[in-house]
Amino acid sequence: MTGGVKINEIMASGERKPAVFLDRDGVLTEEKSYIDSVEKLCIFPYAAECIRKIQEKGYYAIVVTNQSGVARGLFSEDELRRMNAYLIRETKIDAVYYCPHHPAGAVEKYKMECDCRKPKTGMFQAACRDFAINLAKSYMVGDRAGDILAGQNLGIRTVLLESGYGTGRLEADVVPGHIFTDLRDLLEIL
Ligand SMILES: [Mg+2]
Ligand SMILES: [Zn+2]
Numbered sequence: 001m002t003g004g005v006k007i008n009e010i011m012a013s014g015e016r017k018p019a020v021f022l023d024r025d026g027v028l029t030e031e032k033s034y035i036d037s038v039e040k041l042c043i044f045p046y047a048a049e050c051i052r053k054i055q056e057k058g059y060y061a062i063v064v065t066n067q068s069g070v071a072r073g074l075f076s077e078d079e080l081r082r083m084n085a086y087l088i089r090e091t092k093i094d095a096v097y098y099c100p101h102h103p104a105g106a107v108e109k110y111k112m113e114c115d116c117r118k119p120k121t122g123m124f125q126a127a128c129r130d131f132a133i134n135l136a137k138s139y140m141v142g143d144r145a146g147d148i149l150a151g152q153n154l155g156i157r158t159v160l161l162e163s164g165y166g167t168g169r170l171e172a173d174v175v176p177g178h179i180f181t182d183l184r185d186l187l188e189i190l
Helices: 002-013 047-056 077-091 122-130 145-154
Strands: 019-022 060-066 095-099 139-142 157-161 178-180
Touching: 019 122, 047 060, 047 077, 060 077, 060 122, 077 095, 095 122, 139 145, 145 157
Parallel strands: 019 060, 019 139, 060 095, 139 157, 157 178
Antiparallel strands: none
């Protein structure tokens, strides 16, 4: 049965697609410290079109976001899920992975040293279980040092955007693969 061989070859060559992993605040939405309700989530006017183009170029568009406001008791995980649903509806991103934890949190349930808070890579690993992702061709796009370090910890290419915290406010010395003004510039390298 040569057909079986062909199928195996296709599977080996991979139906895997690369991903653009995206931070949320400062990348897809305006950075405003803690956004504690869906009403405060201001999606950049260009975000939906950028996501469409990223997907047209053959990439998954997957959000990986630290939301320690849940651990700090500033908003509930349910409210965060409402924000995620709104973001998916408005931008058509493929998925949102979030970390609600913080080691110094006020809410016992979320107070922990977890494996998902960037610069750790737990959210990316969860995405890789849910999607067939070609990491070798993937990118991490963010506006803070932790985003870049997370991408580097995972071993993927990194892009720092100036549309959030700005490169003058980086919490650590990082050397991203690219520095761009905002998400629209990313499309030039995909
Ligand atoms: Mg951010
Ligand atoms: Zn976490």
